[in-house]
Amino acid sequence: xxDASLQGKLIEFKGASLAVMTAHVRETEAVRLADxxxxxxxxxxxxxxxxxxxxxxxxxxxxxxxxxxxxxxxxLRRYQVQPIGVRNLPDYLHDGARRANLxxxxxxxxxxxRPIAPPKPQTPPPPAPAEAAPAPQPAAAAxxxxxxxxxxERPLRSGQQVYAKGxxxxxxxxxxxxxxxxxxxxxxCYGPLRGRALAGARGDTSARIFSxxxxxxxxxxxxxxxxxxxxxxxxxxxxxxxxxxxxxDNLHTLEIMPLxxx
Amino acid sequence: MARVIxxxxxxxGVGKTTTSASISTGLALRGYKTAVIDFDVGLRNLDxxxxxxxxxxxxxxxxxxxxxxxxxxLIKDKHCENLFILPASQTRDKDxxxxxxxxxxxxxxxxxxxxxxxxxxPAGIERGxxxxxxxxxxxxxxxxxEVSSVRDSDRILGILQSKSRRAMEGREPVKxxxxxxxxxxxxxxxxxxxxxKDVQELLRVPLIGVIPESDDVLQxxxxxxxxxxxxxxxxxxxxxxxxxxxxxxxxxxxxxxYEKPGLLKRIFGGK
Numbered sequence: 232x233x234d235a236s237l238q239g240k241l242i243e244f245k246g247a248s249l250a251v252m253t254a255h256v257r258e259t260e261a262v263r264l265a266d267x268x269x270x271x272x273x274x275x276x277x278x279x280x281x282x283x284x285x286x287x288x289x290x291x292x293x294x295x296x297x298x299x300x301x302x303x304x305x306x307l308r309r310y311q312v313q314p315i316g317v318r319n320l321p322d323y324l325h326d327g328a329r330r331a332n333l334x335x336x337x338x339x340x341x342x343x344x345r346p347i348a349p350p351k352p353q354t355p356p357p358p359a360p361a362e363a364a365p366a367p368q369p370a371a372a373a374x375x376x377x378x379x380x381x382x383x384e385r386p387l388r389s390g391q392q393v394y395a396k397g398x399x400x401x402x403x404x405x406x407x408x409x410x411x412x413x414x415x416x417x418x419x420c421y422g423p424l425r426g427r428a429l430a431g432a433r434g435d436t437s438a439r440i441f442s443x444x445x446x447x448x449x450x451x452x453x454x455x456x457x458x459x460x461x462x463x464x465x466x467x468x469x470x471x472x473x474x475x476x477x478x479x480d481n482l483h484t485l486e487i488m489p490l491x492x493x
Numbered sequence: 494m495a496r497v498i499x500x501x502x503x504x505x506g507v508g509k510t511t512t513s514a515s516i517s518t519g520l521a522l523r524g525y526k527t528a529v530i531d532f533d534v535g536l537r538n539l540d541x542x543x544x545x546x547x548x549x550x551x552x553x554x555x556x557x558x559x560x561x562x563x564x565x566x567l568i569k570d571k572h573c574e575n576l577f578i579l580p581a582s583q584t585r586d587k588d589x590x591x592x593x594x595x596x597x598x599x600x601x602x603x604x605x606x607x608x609x610x611x612x613x614x615p616a617g618i619e620r621g622x623x624x625x626x627x628x629x630x631x632x633x634x635x636x637x638x639e640v641s642s643v644r645d646s647d648r649i650l651g652i653l654q655s656k657s658r659r660a661m662e663g664r665e666p667v668k669x670x671x672x673x674x675x676x677x678x679x680x681x682x683x684x685x686x687x688x689x690k691d692v693q694e695l696l697r698v699p700l701i702g703v704i705p706e707s708d709d710v711l712q713x714x715x716x717x718x719x720x721x722x723x724x725x726x727x728x729x730x731x732x733x734x735x736x737x738x739x740x741x742x743x744x745x746x747x748x749x750x751y752e753k754p755g756l757l758k759r760i761f762g763g764k
Contacts (some may be wrong), residue, residue, distance in 0.1 A: 385666075386697050388651025389644055404697065407647045475746075 246394065252284045254312065258319065259295045261302035268310060269488070279312045285336060289319035298324055300331035346349075378418075387412065394432075408448060428474075429456070436476050436483060440492070445472035450485065452476045457485050495603040497610045501653075503645030505616030507637045508674035511710055512732075512747040513613035514542045515721035516633065519736035521576035522721075525608040528567065530598070531581035532625035533615035534589060540580045544571060544717025554582035557594030563601050577607075584705040589619040599628050618652055628658055631668040634698060637675045638687040643695050646671075650698065670701035672735065677749035689749060702735035704728060705748040711736060 256265055272278045284307070307314050317336030325335050336355065347447035381395035383402050389409030393400065400414035405422025412418055413429045417439050420428070424442035431438030438452050445467045449458050455476060462468070471490035477485045500513045510533075517529035530553060540546040541627035545568045551561035556579070563579075570576035582589065602610050609761040614625035626632065633636070633654055636646040650669065654660050657667050673689045680686040687695075689703045707728045721732040727748050734744040 385654060386650075389647040390653065391651045393653070408693070409644060409648070470523075 252282050253287050254284045255287050255290050257290050257292050261300045261306055265306050277311050279310055281311050283313045283315045285318045286314055287319050294321055300327055378420050381440055440474040442473050444469055450474045455483050455485055495607045495610050497629050498631045499612040499614055499626040500633045501626055501649050501650040502635040504642045507635050507642055509635050510538050510542050510613055511720055512635050513611050514719035515732040517576055517611040518719040518721050519732055520609050521573040526575045526606055527607055527609045528577045528602050528607050529611040530579040531613050532621050534581045534621055535586045537581035537583045539613050542714050543578050545578055552580045554581040554589045555572045555586045556598055590624045595624050601614035625654055626653055629667050632672045633672050635672050635674055636692055638692055640675055643692055646696055669698045671696055671698040672702050674704040675706040676703050677751060684749045701738050703749050704731045
């Protein structure tokens, strides 16, 4: 916000959520990558429109002795992908990546590996709408901290955003349209659920969303999301309901069902 | 202690200035020493509604910048003994407002023995609006019975919760009141407008009053008389009720139900 009320503070650090694309790279030979990209997107050089991407090397077919980062980066730039970092890269290649100004991210660097929704005809393909991007830190530190629950007592207003890091979120006075809540665990909303609710932001597929007055703009669990362009289903609109993931492995679907306590 | 009340809404044209003029006049008529400050720097209107536009010499920005003192800038209202107007500057923009400057003006008003300071907020959520609500103890959130106005009011309530001094310092939160204006009971009954109950349910803020839509408001503005002064007007009565409720007197809601015109009225016409 270029608000002059912030004058005096020339720099300010705030947590932010960032939707970022992951590019799974299985080959480091720039020429072969160029061929593959040309086959994939030949007619659409600006397909990615400046999207930032993390290059993930977990599925690398063979480990090369060295990588020509300059070639790979300029190749990606040609398709308007902005490579910002790498992860799951063998240690001995880190130096080269660093010299190419790429950030070295841990496996959890930009949120954990998570299932992506099975392609639905009317919904856009991944990247998922809001991925939590906590400051890069060792994954181990996060997992040893006890899960905590965040409680919000006042109504959450349009434009406000809350992120319950590492635990559940309880909203005691509901949330308005245009607000957004994100939790690594479950979301419990007493009162109207009207904005965007994203549970299991770091990939917990067992997270759920509960509400006593269901009517959100968007719900998401572990990146599997749903909007309500054609309205909220009759059975749950304005009533107690829960949202959870069903199915297993790579075939998750969102289930929205009424709760029996009406 | 001077109590600072911000009249705000997010959206423009919902009746903030009309409300500021009537609320400040109403409080002054009850005997409280009241000041009303126009924060809409660059688009000043309050002086017109209060009918003092020809008496503006110095303004809020002059005081903030130390070019004039508060005594010189405050304009005494032509109707009420206890009411003073601090106009906005028309030639400057909102960047001229500083937090320190506004705080200084409010402190000085307190020293001068004011009971209430009404801050008439500009529309939007930018600097002017934020400055108007920063030091508020109470907020009157003005909303019209339609969805975009309600959404904007919701947004401004969020800003009150995050940017007001009370919120930043973790003190008791700003006391919020909802005022629904330009209410047309017939259109509500026909389903063209949200009812005041819908608005309240959406915003979940205690209702302080409902002001009916009326041609009287336009007429009052053109005359430079706050609507609360109008004789035999629903709007004036509704604003008086708001003042009463603000001072914690009980008043039933009026002008919220549609009454079908009677037979005689239908035959002989009339408003």
